[in-house]
Amino acid sequence: MITKVKANKSFRGTTKYVLEKEKAKIIGGNMYGQSTNELVEQFTLSAHLNPQLKDPCYHLMLSVPKSDRTLNDDKLANLSQRHLASVIVLSRLQGDESQVKQPDKRIANTKLKQLVDEFIETELPAYDFFIARHSDKEHDHTHIVASRVNNLDGKSIRTWNNYAHSEHSARLLEREFQLTPVQSSWESKQKAMTRNQLERVERDGLPGEEIMRRAIEQVAADKPTMPQLIERLWREHQVKSIVSYYGHGGVRGIKFGIDIGSFNEDGSPRLLWKQGGNLNKYKCSFTKLQSELGINYDPKRDDSEINHLNNFLESVDNNQVNQQIISTIFPKKAQAIAETKHQLNQAKSDAGQRAISELINTISDFIEQSAVDDALIETLPQLAEQLSQYRQQSEAGRTAFDELSSAITQELQSHTEKKAILSISDYIEQSSVESALTETVLKLTQQLSQNQQQLSAGRTIFDDLEAAIVYLEQLHRSQKPVDAVALNKAQTLAADKPKLTPNQTAELYKYYSADLENLLVTDRDKEIAIRALLDDKPIQDVEEIIFASPAGWTQDEARELVLIASNQLATQKSEPEQSFDEKQRQEEEFLAVAVPIAVELINWQLRESGENSLRFKRATLEKQGKELVFTHDERGEIFRVVVNRNQSGELEYSPIHVGEVELEDIQLWQKAERVLQLIIESEQQQELRQNKGISL
Missing domain, CATH: 3.30.930 (BirA Bifunctional Protein; domain 2)
Structure with missing residues (x-):
């Protein structure tokens, strides 16, 4: 699998x-x-x-x-x-x-x-x-x-x-x-x-890389020498192996190539080439062929033969397959040698056959060397022509490189300016977020403490209050007068109210869980606790109901679930809304701080980069004609104002829209004012340095 x-x-x-x-x-x-x-x-x-x-x-x-x-x-x-x-x-x-x-x-x-x-x-x-x-x-x-x-x-x-x-x-x-x-x-x-x-292997057969990998492992099974490996890969599997050398003579590496059926623009076959280390990093690099597969390599013995093989493989056509190296170039000579060997072997004794065999091998080596020399002579003019073309391409590429280098330098300068702007924006927003988080945590801690005190007080009087209400309702239905003695009696009975029985808790759980079967068990039991609390059930009874859940909560877990539900109800209480006048006053104060700073920042952005928008981490300040718009990524448009200057050159603005202003917005623009002051001081110092030494 x-x-x-x-x-x-x-x-x-x-x-x-x-x-x-x-x-x-x-x-x-x-x-x-x-x-x-x-x-x-x-x-x-x-x-x-x-x-x-x-x-x-x-x-x-x-x-x-x-x-x-x-x-x-x-x-x-x-x-x-x-x-x-x-x-x-x-x-x-x-x-x-x-x-x-x-x-x-x-x-x-x-x-x-x-x-x-x-x-x-x-x-x-x-x-x-x-x-x-x-x-x-x-x-x-x-x-x-x-x-x-x-x-x-x-x-x-x-x-x-x-x-x-x-x-x-x-x-x-x-x-x-x-x-x-x-x-x-x-x-x-x-x-x-x-x-x-x-799936591609099952549909189309093995890919070229896998064919070369398997061919190398198969040929290397009997641990041949490096030249033998190169020769057999070509003869048996049509895989070319080219060894490259450094200028000082050491081996740089080895690459493998195979014909995969694709063609160059001139119609010649195109090979798939892979460096040995990339073909299989564990086995096929030049060093790993020796250490992992046991290929025998001796530089003094093998380098000369490897160079001959390199020259031959670089010159031979890709589509010559399933032929031995020598017979590929000189089939007639190879055939004549084979026939001569057969005739001599039949005519001579064993000793004579050994001598003739050595002679034939010598002739074969001479023919192979001649074939390589002929291939080199034929290849050299082509290489000279290619070298001339490469030289022309190199000169054209050098011109293009100079132009590209100039363009990259300009782009780097622009990138540096944008990066500085983004750093300022991140600093402003990060500072405001930290301040907002600190204040919010303090408020939440205080609110949680108040909720816990209210819950403790409510738990103490809740049982007596429920019993008294039940007693009053019974008296109202029977039209009997309520007296203080009876009320005190009801309170006494409520104080001694027994715990719910298992059957009662099971029935109440079933009652409050109606229409909640599709929720996760944790969410379902939390919603049951909320329903029971809204139904004025005592905290202790609600804990017993949750304890009866099929989830098998412990007493502590049931108590925690009820506490979570109680806190959720407490936070749902609506806070008193601000008056319209108070809200309008806050919006005016906010705009009085934010708009002048925003105008200076957008003007600075226009001078530095020519852009009419400034990007913060989670917000955008943008100039749209005479309007200045500040938009938060999550809360939408915070303000949109029309900005101009009067005849005296003083800044005037008229609000078109003001969204919900939060504390983090006010803190952000307070931080922005300090950063803007640093920018102004930096520009003034730079101007002084440029004018230093000028005599008026």
Whole structure:
């Protein structure tokens, strides 16, 4: 099986890609709903339990080749679920057991299987995940989208070494489900093919890179010398091997080329060339051919022959295939040599045959050397012509380079100015955000303290108040007079009110959970607590109702849920609205600070770069004709004013629109005023330096 695993930030992007593709369907998981919005909402709630986690979305893929038997939805879902569990369990291992690439150290397969079974039984339900099947290819594959956050303790799944964990899990599942085994990347010393690469191989045959890789491994099996490797790669597999040298004579590297059926503009075949290190970084560089594959190389012995082979391979046509090197150039001479050898072998004794064989080999070497010399003589004029063309192209390129260098210098100057503007903007906004956060935290702390005091006081009198109200309603229905003695009696009875029975809590839970069955269990129980509190139920009774939840909360967890619901109700109380006059006064004060600074900043921007807009980190200041507009990325337009100067040169402005002004807006323009002052002082100092020494 082919595996893929990645952690990212976007639940929505990942879920949309997996579900909204043609022929995609959910076959497993533990989440409610089938739509992207429903699933993303649940994922988001889970991620909020660990807000420090940067990449909460876990995306795993399993691809089963078409050569394996077809798995139904249940079996494929079971396979995918065990894969997710295996990756999580492997991520928790420590010490030697975590070394999955080392068979003598890693965890035993039987122990790992036992841990995975226990994890699926006890812990997997604490992680939100779904499994989708894609049937858009010739073989099935599944996507597993999960939250890395545990819904019970808020801890996250580790992603260190997750690719190796994913591959090891796939190998175990191949044996367990009797699927075609695949080598892991560390076993084959090269990264496994992707699903798309395997599909191209099945459809179009092996790509050129893979053909060259396999040819090298096959020829190197008997550990030949380096010249023998080069000669046999061409003769047996039509793979060209060119060794390059430094000026001082040392080997620079080796590259391999193969004809893949493409052509140059002149109609000549075009080869696919790959440097040895890029073809397979573990085996095919010049040094790795020796250390990994055992190729024998001696510079004194081999360099001369390698140079002859280089010259020959660079001159020979690409479409000459399946022929020995010598016979490719001189087939008639090779045939004559073969016939002569056959006749002499029949006529001579064993001793004579050995002598003749040596003579024939000498003649063959002479012919091969002659062939190489002839090829060089024929190639040199062509090389001279190409060198002349390259020299002309180089001169043209040098002219273009000078022009490009000048353009780059201008662009760098412009980039430096823009970078300075962005730095100023970031400084302004960052300062305002820090101030706003500090003030907001203090306000929230004070408000929370007040809410807790109110809740404590309300809890003390709530039981007596409820009993008194019930008693008054009964008296009203029976038209009996209310006296102080009876009221005190009702308060005494309320103080001794017994706890709810299990049957009562179960019935109340069922009553308050109506229409909430589609919510996650945490959100559902929080909403039940809110409904009970709105129904004037005592805090203690609400805790008993939540304790009766099928989720199996502990007493402390039920108490925390009720506290969260109570705080949420407290924050929903509407604050007194500002009067119209007060709001108008604040807007005028804000504009009086912001507009003059904005005018100076936009004028400075026009002088420096000629642009009529200034970009902040999350806002934009823009000049539109005579109007000046400040827009926040999230809250929209903050203000729009018409700006001009009167006859005395004084700045005048008239507001067209003023949006909701927040504290961070006021602080931003206060910071901007200080930064603007620094800019003005810097320009004044620069002007003084330029005018220094001028005598008036």
